[in-house]
Structures are given as C-alpha cells and as structure tokens.
Amino acid sequence: MDKIVIQGGKPLFGDVQISGAKNAALPILASTLLTEGENTFHNIPDLMDIKTIKKLLKSMGVQIDGNETCKVSAEKITSCDAPYDLVKTMRASVLVLGPLVARMGVARVSLPGGCAIGARPVNLHIKALQEMGAHVELNNGYIEAKAKKLKGADIYFDIQTVTGTENVMMAATLAEGTTVLNNAAREPEVVNLANVLKGMGAKISGAGTDTIIIEGVTSLKPTEAEIIPDRIEAGTFMIAAGMTRGEINVIGCNPHHLEALINKLRDTGMKISPIKGGLKVSSGEKINSVDVKTLPYPGFPTDLQAQMMAYMSIGSGLSVISETVFENRFMHVSELLRMGADIVIQGGNAIVRGVPMLHGAQTMATDLRASASLILAALAAEGTTEISRVYHIDRGYQAIEKKFSALGADIKRMTQ
Numbered sequence: 001m002d003k004i005v006i007q008g009g010k011p012l013f014g015d016v017q018i019s020g021a022k023n024a025a026l027p028i029l030a031s032t033l034l035t036e037g038e039n040t041f042h043n044i045p046d047l048m049d050i051k052t053i054k055k056l057l058k059s060m061g062v063q064i065d066g067n068e069t070c071k072v073s074a075e076k077i078t079s080c081d082a083p084y085d086l087v088k089t090m091r092a093s094v095l096v097l098g099p100l101v102a103r104m105g106v107a108r109v110s111l112p113g114g115c116a117i118g119a120r121p122v123n124l125h126i127k128a129l130q131e132m133g134a135h136v137e138l139n140n141g142y143i144e145a146k147a148k149k150l151k152g153a154d155i156y157f158d159i160q161t162v163t164g165t166e167n168v169m170m171a172a173t174l175a176e177g178t179t180v181l182n183n184a185a186r187e188p189e190v191v192n193l194a195n196v197l198k199g200m201g202a203k204i205s206g207a208g209t210d211t212i213i214i215e216g217v218t219s220l221k222p223t224e225a226e227i228i229p230d231r232i233e234a235g236t237f238m239i240a241a242g243m244t245r246g247e248i249n250v251i252g253c254n255p256h257h258l259e260a261l262i263n264k265l266r267d268t269g270m271k272i273s274p275i276k277g278g279l280k281v282s283s284g285e286k287i288n289s290v291d292v293k294t295l296p297y298p299g300f301p302t303d304l305q306a307q308m309m310a311y312m313s314i315g316s317g318l319s320v321i322s323e324t325v326f327e328n329r330f331m332h333v334s335e336l337l338r339m340g341a342d343i344v345i346q347g348g349n350a351i352v353r354g355v356p357m358l359h360g361a362q363t364m365a366t367d368l369r370a371s372a373s374l375i376l377a378a379l380a381a382e383g384t385t386e387i388s389r390v391y392h393i394d395r396g397y398q399a400i401e402k403k404f405s406a407l408g409a410d411i412k413r414m415t416q
C-alpha cells in the first residue's frame with residue numbers, strides 16, 4: 001500500500017490544471033446504458049472510481065475505449081447485474097440501477113452498504129422507481145428491480161439526493177409519460193448529466209433547479225459531450241493556497257460552481273480574482289477564522305468540509321463547522337488532532353480553535369475528502385507528515401502529488 005510523505009512549510013506558487021469532475025463522469029458513463037451506438041466523452045478524469053465504473057459497465061457488455069477521451073458503446077447489454085464485490089468499492093455503482101430498469105426492464109444491483117461518512121441509504125432511489133411502477137425487492141443484500149415499462153410519476157424527494165436525482169432522471173427519460181422530480185438536487189454535476197441526456201434526445205427541463213421535468217421518449221441515441229471541471233478538486237487547491245501562504249492560478253475551473261467557497265475564502269482574508277480560464281488565488285495577511293455550514297448546492301459543499309477544517313485549524317480565532325449533509329463526516333478530526341489541531345466535536349458541529357502551527361505526524365486516511373484535508377494540513381505543518389492508505393485519495397484526485405509538487409510542495413509517494 002502506498003503512502004504520501006510531505007515536508008511542510010513551503011508556500012505554493014504557479015498554475016494547476018483542474019481535471020474533469022468525478023461526480024459528473026460517473027453518472028454520465030452510467031447513462032450510456034440507455035443508448036445503442038457509440039458515445040464520445042471528453043475530459044474524463046483518470047481516477048480509481050472511473051476505472052471501477054468502467055469495469056462494471058464492461059461486465060455488462062458495454063464497450064469502452066480510451067481515457068481522457070472515451071468512446072462508450074452499449075449496443076448489446078449482456079448482464080444486468082452489479083455485483084457486491086464491485087459496488088462495495090464504489091457506492092456510485094448504484095447509478096446503473098435507473099438506466100438498466102429503463103432500458104432492459106430488469107436490474108440486480110448490490111445495495112452499496114455504508115461507508116466511513118455515513119449509512120448512506122438508497123431508499124429514495126428505490127421509492128421513486130417503485131412510484132414509477134417498478135417492482136423492487138431487497139434480497140440477500142441486492143436490489144432486484146423489474147418493470148415492463150416505467151410510467152411517468154410525480155416524485156418528491158424528502159431529502160435532496162444527488163445520485164438519487166440522477167438515477168431517477170435517467171430512468172424517467174425512457175418512461176411512458178411525464179415525470180416531475182420535486183426537491184431535486186441542483187448540483188452542477190446533475191446539470192452536466194441532464195445536458196448529456198438531452199444530447200441523446202431526452203426531453204428534460206429544470207435541471208439545476210429543485211424541480212426537474214422529464215418527458216419520456218421511446219429511445220435515445222448516442223452523443224458527444226464534455227465533462228465539467230471538478231469543483232471539489234479546484235476548491236481543494238484553493239484552500240491549499242490559503243494554508244501555505246501561497247499564490248496559485250487554478251486553471252480550467254468554473255468559478256460559477258464555486259461561489260459558496262469563494263465567498264467563504266474571501267471572508268478568511270484570501271484574495272480571489274477571475275483570470276483567463278480560471279481563478280487567481282492568494283493567501284491573506286492572516287487567516288480569519290470563519291464559521292462554515294455544509295448544505296446541498298448552491299450551499300457550501302460537504303465535500304470541502306474536511307479541507308476547510310484543516311484550514312481553520314490554523315485560523316486566528318474560533319470556527320464552528322456544521323456538517324448537515326452526512327451524519328459521520330468528522331473522521332479527519334482525530335488525525336488533525338494528532339498534528340496539533342485543537343478541535344472539539346459536539347454532535348454535528350466541530351468547534352475549531354486555531355493554533356499557530358500544526359506539526360508533522362504519522363497519519364492515516366479514512367475516506368476520500370478526509371485524506372485531502374490531511375494533505376493540506378501536512379503542506380502547512382512544520383516537519384514531516386506521512387499519510388497511509390492513500391488509495392482513498394486516488395479514488396477522487398488525479399495525480400495529486402504531481403500537481404502539488406509542480407506548485408513547489410515537497411511531497412512524495414512511497415510504496416510501503
């Protein structure tokens with residue numbers, strides 16, 4: 001298993017190119033199950049999670065060639081099974097459920113199970129498909145769904161769910177009649193997927209708002225599209241600039257997808273200005289401690305909460321960080337404490353008292369974004385930090401040590 005070793009204290013300077021968004025590429029690759037013929041997608045990131053969904057789709061008979069530009073053809077689907085051994089490594093595999101039921105009338109998808117950040121049920125995905133006429137049973141840890149033909153329905157999500165919205169939107173494209181998704185997720189990744197589906201011939205309106213209307217059609221055709229930039233990767237690098245007293249150009253990001261973070265980082269004293277193709281981001285004179293509350297988009301993203309906590313752990317005062325999306329997304333706290341942070345958890349809130357300096361330590365990554373927060377803390381800390389179990393980080397960040405090294409960080413990947 002690899003580990004990452006960082007000598008902290010070096011300010012970051014230079015340009016970083018942001019890759020395609022993992023959480024847009026995953027549903028878009030799954031959506032190819034709805035079409036016969038060859039789709040072409042550009043700006044697909046090179047990540048473990050992308051390799052996993054490609055493996056799953058290939059096991060179903062989908063042809064996939066290429067990496068950053070990917071050609072995907074689901075001419076013939078030979079299996080409608082998403083087995084446990086694949087789904088357990090990546091919960092987003094559940095995104096094949098909606099397309100399979102819509103195209104094939106049947107799907108057998110392992111329940112994803114929980115993960116470090118929470119139980120993460122998929123009950124809302126299942127409830128919506130049942131309301132569209134699917135017969136769904138849970139047997140031996142599998143979702144077994146059948147539907148001769150899905151029917152349009154008026155769906156209400158009592159929690160805004162990103163992949164729930166995506167799964168049901170995909171299913172509804174081939175349903176008979178009109179489906180309305182109320183209290184739908186508004187994330188940019190949902191909009192990217194909706195635009196790809198419209199390119200395939202789907203009739204969708206309202207993506208990006210909390211009400212999405214899908215008028216079913218009889219079939220969809222292949223399309224060519226671009227994956228949007230990864231706003232969470234971009235935000236991670238922006239916070240790194242603030243923590244290391246550096247100044248970087250974040251190239252290829254979409255500033256409109258980052259408004260909540262930009263607003264918050266400016267409150268901490270950072271200077272952020274638009275440049276051609278991205279953002280110029282520099283640290284402030286000092287780090288003002290600010291409160292953060294995670295919310296569904298366009299609120300502050302939960303996927304940047306851990307990174308923001310690392311930043312606030314060297315703030316000038318007290319910061320209250322409230323995690324409202326997941327019930328257990330403070331796994332990074334114990335590791336930050338080992339680096340000298342002063343954090344107390346009270347229910348869904350973390351009380352962060354800024355300290356002048358963090359200190360290097362041996363740490364362990366627990367989940368994707370927690371590992372990113374440890375890298376940020378290590379870059380700002382004095383001394384050496386080792387981060388083990390970096391397979392977590394490879395799921396969601398493309399060549400992260402190369403990108404940080406190109407900005408002047410002393411960061412190495414070692415094979416243990």
Ligand code: EPZ
Binds near residue numbers: 162326
């Ligand atoms: C997506 O997960 C992202 N993953 C997550 O990113 C992200 O943290 C999350 O949205 C929130 O923004 C992908 O897009 C592949 P949810 P998702 O359904 O869809 C509850 C990363 O780091 N819920 O929006 O699984 C759920 O428990 C990952 O890239 C139900 O109760 O999240 C949570 O509390 C981590 N029942 C809340 O809703 C359901 O059926 C939001 O979850 C579905 C969700």
